[in-house]
Amino acid sequence: MDPLMEHHVQTTRRRFFGDVGLRMGGVALGMLMGERGTRLLGAEAQGAATGPQMDRVHPPLPGLPHFAPKAKSVIYLHMNGGPTQLDTWDYKPGLKEYFDKNLPDSVRMGQRLSTMTSGQDRFPVAPSRFPFRQHGKCGTWVSDVLPHTAKIVDDIAVVRSVHTNAINHDPACTFVMTGSEVPGKASIGSWLAYGLGSESNDLPAFVVFTPSFPSTGNGQALFSRMWGSGFLPTRFNGVALRGAGDPVLYIKNPPGVSSTDRRTMLDALNDLNRRHLGRYGDPEIHTRIAQYEMAFRMQTSVPDLTDLSGESAATLEMYGADVKRPGSFTHAAILARRLVERGVRVVQLLHRGWDQHDNIPTALKNQCLDTDQACAALVTDLKQRGLLDSTLVVWGGEFGRTVYSQGRLTADNYGRDHHPRNFSMWMAGGGIRGGMVYGATDDFSYNIVENPVHVNDLNATILHCLGIDHRRFTFKNQGLDQRLTGVEEASVVRALLG
Numbered sequence: 001m002d003p004l005m006e007h008h009v010q011t012t013r014r015r016f017f018g019d020v021g022l023r024m025g026g027v028a029l030g031m032l033m034g035e036r037g038t039r040l041l042g043a044e045a046q047g048a049a050t051g052p053q054m055d056r057v058h059p060p061l062p063g064l065p066h067f068a069p070k071a072k073s074v075i076y077l078h079m080n081g082g083p084t085q086l087d088t089w090d091y092k093p094g095l096k097e098y099f100d101k102n103l104p105d106s107v108r109m110g111q112r113l114s115t116m117t118s119g120q121d122r123f124p125v126a127p128s129r130f131p132f133r134q135h136g137k138c139g140t141w142v143s144d145v146l147p148h149t150a151k152i153v154d155d156i157a158v159v160r161s162v163h164t165n166a167i168n169h170d171p172a173c174t175f176v177m178t179g180s181e182v183p184g185k186a187s188i189g190s191w192l193a194y195g196l197g198s199e200s201n202d203l204p205a206f207v208v209f210t211p212s213f214p215s216t217g218n219g220q221a222l223f224s225r226m227w228g229s230g231f232l233p234t235r236f237n238g239v240a241l242r243g244a245g246d247p248v249l250y251i252k253n254p255p256g257v258s259s260t261d262r263r264t265m266l267d268a269l270n271d272l273n274r275r276h277l278g279r280y281g282d283p284e285i286h287t288r289i290a291q292y293e294m295a296f297r298m299q300t301s302v303p304d305l306t307d308l309s310g311e312s313a314a315t316l317e318m319y320g321a322d323v324k325r326p327g328s329f330t331h332a333a334i335l336a337r338r339l340v341e342r343g344v345r346v347v348q349l350l351h352r353g354w355d356q357h358d359n360i361p362t363a364l365k366n367q368c369l370d371t372d373q374a375c376a377a378l379v380t381d382l383k384q385r386g387l388l389d390s391t392l393v394v395w396g397g398e399f400g401r402t403v404y405s406q407g408r409l410t411a412d413n414y415g416r417d418h419h420p421r422n423f424s425m426w427m428a429g430g431g432i433r434g435g436m437v438y439g440a441t442d443d444f445s446y447n448i449v450e451n452p453v454h455v456n457d458l459n460a461t462i463l464h465c466l467g468i469d470h471r472r473f474t475f476k477n478q479g480l481d482q483r484l485t486g487v488e489e490a491s492v493v494r495a496l497l498g
Helices: 003-019 023-038 043-048 093-098 148-156 169-178 187-195 259-280 283-306 313-320 329-341 358-386 455-465
Strands: 073-079 132-135 142-143 154-165 207-208 240-241 345-349 393-395 400-405 418-421 424-430 436-438 448-450 475-477 480-482
Touching: 073 169, 073 240, 073 358, 132 148, 142 148, 148 154, 148 207, 148 358, 148 424, 154 448, 169 187, 187 207, 187 329, 187 345, 187 358, 187 455, 207 329, 259 283, 283 329, 313 329, 313 358, 329 345, 345 358, 358 393, 393 455, 400 424
Parallel strands: 073 345, 073 393, 154 436, 207 240, 207 345
Antiparallel strands: 132 142, 154 424, 393 424, 400 418, 475 480
C-alpha cells in the first residue's frame, strides 16, 4: 500500500475508536503492523519473539519464497555506461572484410539512432581490434581483453541476446534496475530485501558500492534510484558504503560517548518514536526506528566486515593488487563475498566508465584491467568456499554498442554509439547452468536472430533463482499491482537454469 494512503487509513481507524470511547488505537496499530512490525521495534520486541523467523531483524514476507530457491543471495556487477559486446563476448570474425564499409541498410533497417550519430553521413563498420580465443571445456569465445574471466567460462552462462527499450543512459540504467524507464519504481535489490529479508541481523539486507574507475573512462552519473526503494518503504533502500574514510559516516562514537551511552540514548529515542508511531501511524516512523537500530549494530559489524587481516595471502593475491585499497573495484569485490558470507541478501557493485564513444582500444582495456581479475576472483572465491551454489552473480551493463564507428574510424582507433537492440551479460552460480552461451546475433551484432532475452526476462530469471514467481510478487501502488517485471509479459529463461 502507498505509505500516505496507509497513514490516512490508520489515522481514520484510530479516530473512529477514539470517538466511541474505546481508545484502542494501540490495539489497531498492533494488528496492522503484525508480527513483522513488532520484530523491528528494537531489542525489547525481539526478546519477546519466539521461533527462528521471529528473531530476524530482516524477516521475509509471509509466504516467501514461493518455492525452494537455488540462490540465497545476489551479487550484481553493473558496468555502467554500456560495455561493447563486440569487443568482449560477441565474436564476429567476418567483420574484418567489412572494415570501413558502410553498414548495409538491410541490417540497420531504419532503426533509431542516438543524436550522437544520427547526423553522420556514413556508418563505417569497425571490427574489434582485440583477438578472440576459445576457452574452457565449453569452448566459449572470449576477447583477450578479459583474460581472467576467460578462465571461469565453465562456471558462467553468457547471454548474447539481451535487449532493452531505452537508448540513453539514465532511462536505460533505470530500466535494467527497476523494470521501467520511469523514475519512482523500486530497484531489484529493494524488491529482494522487501520480499526475502536477510539472514544478517547486524548488516543491511541490501548493500551498494560505487567504486572508482580509470581516468580514461567516460563516467556517466549514477542515480540513487538504481538502488532506491521507490514506492516500497524506505527501509528497503540500498545502503551505500563509502570508498574513502569510514565506510559509513559517523560509524564511530564521538569522544566521551561509550557504546552503553549510545544504547541508552537509542532506547530512549526509540521509545519516543514508538509513541509518535502510535499517535500518527506514519509508516516512515517505523523505518526510522529500524534504521537507528541497524546503525547501532553496524558500529560493530562494519569494522569487522572491512578488516581483511583474516584473509589468506593466496586469496588476496587472487583478487589482485588493489584488494586493500578502499574505493577500488577489487576491494568492493572481496567485501561483496564477505557480505554474502554474513547473510546479506543483495550486494550491488556499480562500476562507471564504460561509455566508450571513442578511444575504445585504450579505454576498454583500462576498464577491463580494473575489473576483470576481481570478477573472476569473486566467482572462484565463492566456489572455493562452497558459496557459489547459493550466490547468484550477474554481470552486465544497460545496453550494448554499435558495430559502426562513431566519428572518425582509423586502423588503430574507433568508438561506438549506444545500441539497445542487443548486448551481452553473464550469470553464474545460484541455479544457473555454467559453461554455456545463450542467444545469437547476426553477423554484425546488430540484431538478435536466436533466443531474445528482454531485460525483464532476465529479472524474472533472477527472481526465479531466489524462489520467487515474478507474477505473484507485487506491491499495490497508485491503483496498480506493481511488479519488478512490469505489466507486459515476461518469462523466466529456463534454458539458463541448471
